[in-house]
Amino acid sequence: MDNLANLLDGFANVVTPMNLLIALLGVTIGTAVGVLPGIGPAMTVALLLPVTYGMEPTQAFIMFAGIFYGGMYGGSTTSILLNTPGESSSVVTAIEGNKMAKAGRAAQALATAAIGSFVAGTIATLLLVVVTPPVVSFAISLGAPDYFALMLLSFVAVTAVLGASRVRGFASLLLGLVIGVIGVDQTGQQRLTLGIPQLADGIDVVVVAVGIFAVGEALWIAAHLRRRAAEVIPVGRPWMGKQDWKRSWKPWLRGTAYGFPFGALPAGGAEIPTFLSYATEKKLTKHPEEFGRGAIEGVAGPEAANNASAAGTLVPMLAIGLPTNATAAVMLAAFQQYGIQPGPLLFQRESGLVWTLIASLFVGNLMLLVLNLPLAPAWARLLRIPRPYLYAGILFFASMGAYAVNASPFDLFLLLTLGLLGFGMRRFGLPILPLIVGVILGPRAELQGRRALQLSGGELHGLVGGWVSWLIYAAILVVLLWPLLGRFVVRPLRGRLVTG
Amino acid sequence: MSGMTTRPDRGGEQPPRPPAVETSVPPIPEQPGAQRTADLPEVTRPATADVPPTVGEPAVDDGPAPRPDRAQYGVCAFLALVGGLVILDATTRIGHAVNSADPIGPRPVPILLGVLLLIVAAIYAVDVACGGAGEPEAGEDVDLTTPIDWRTVLLLIGAFLVNAVLIDRLGWVISGTLLFWGSAFALGNRHYVRNLLIAVALSLITFYTFAIGLGVNLPAGVLQGIL
Structure with missing residues (x-):
């Protein structure tokens, strides 16, 4: 029960007045920014990076945990109360949630989302505690060829x-890999620096993330701004009746069961489990007539799936x-900003830090529940923020954050270039994630690949290691x-299932 | 806040269309039936049959529906250009630094990426020629039925560049104020004085919280000693 002891140590680190305050600050800012329309969880974290620049790693991680869950929760509030769909992971929540809100049941929709997120977040974080250590000990046994194969799988999975x-996915991936190549190579050779000295250190990942997510998104929205902001549905304090509880608890659990494994897979994400959860609840419900008109199961399940998958993504990440x-x-x-490289070694070198992070996920989750039930009306008011201020504010904070990384105006020009790239990608439907x-994995994949080839003296068979890499290459082929x-296997099978 | 944004292509009733404020371009009429990507795999949309078509089916932003989105060839050209540049850089500028500890050296990876970029550019072009089209990103505040509002975008870029040029000379408080005020103006807000007050307040608050409070790198500039 080593891990339990570690986790308790982590809790001991979090439960100091100062750190609790930081956690509270993290969930509050995370929710507030996440609620703002047009700002998804990824942009929330990217925009709030500078808040943690001056902090110790431990406190920064506590804050990140809060921002992470807070941003997730904020996104679902937006999709329930706003009359328009938002980011892809909360599209499903919006289907029934928005209908419920229009039918005057916004309070119940928000309540089942908040409590469901808490239930799913807590269970999924517990699963994270159980699952991560075995994954770590497995990962430690991997060699350079296995890692290389794993990263290839990751590329192919997020892309395909x-x-x-x-x-379009591969185009996006290749652009990212090229950005990752920029800078001085391990042999001291300058690659793609175009003779610009500031590029010798490469482009900071934070600048890339802020540029693509914040600046690109703000420019894109500005180009297509709704001239009348979407209608906000007014809401009081969230609450649920006995009937709502009865109809919600099973979808919460089923949603969690869908969300966590999908989140933990290399190409999981939240879209597939939320869709699956919605389809399941629609099939199992005793009130099929309500689906499409605001069924509470259709909010409870996908919202739980969404949060559970968020916790699941932390397994491969950590x-x-x-x-x-x-x-x-x-x-x-953000971790790399602190010189911390997530991976199996993280658990050995920075064990205290990781377990503090995990403990603060539990704490942040509880705080969110306590915070969000009474504060929902306040969050709803945030949705009425005048859009010029909102998007001007995004550019303002994005510029500040990117400048602060290296105190260099050059980064601002880089930020704009990347923002324009992000703008173009949104215009032409190129996915952002690849x-x-x-950018993040490219340099590491190259490092592992070259390390693997070094052992084989440059022969390509060096890229194939033990059975793990064979398995991964097989998975890549399947994908x-x-x-x-x-066309030839799944569709006929599905056809048989439907008819039978 | 009273305006409904129900859209005819989402099954709602059509309110009188609000005039496109601050734009000279008239809104293009709606086209139902957004053109979807040609090579849509099965896995990504597992349950779309169960989802009412009211959500997540944005209309393509510009041009009447049947005309293919020719601007996509520009993306292919861009990818090919990047690919060519990467190969050029790898073959001419990067030294051939190979030794026994690193038999690969710095060159092969960029060359591989460049070649892959050229291949993807070609496949992309074929996809476009076959009628494939990317789906512009939707969002809460995004109205894809309007064409791209270039005036707003260019003004925002202008405000952004003003900040980038002036931040080291005048300091964050002044350049940040200009950035926020200019962006709000670009986005169509005309409360000049109120915006200026908000911009100054925001810049001062961020400067004191981050630069003084948290030790984040933000320049004081000409206001050094005053702030």
């Missing part, structure tokens, strides 16, 4: 599984250093050939 178009969604990618960038994953498999 998520998003609508593979070509244990192997693989980001599987945008928010985890930005968190990883680019960010490419790449999935459209063919889908």
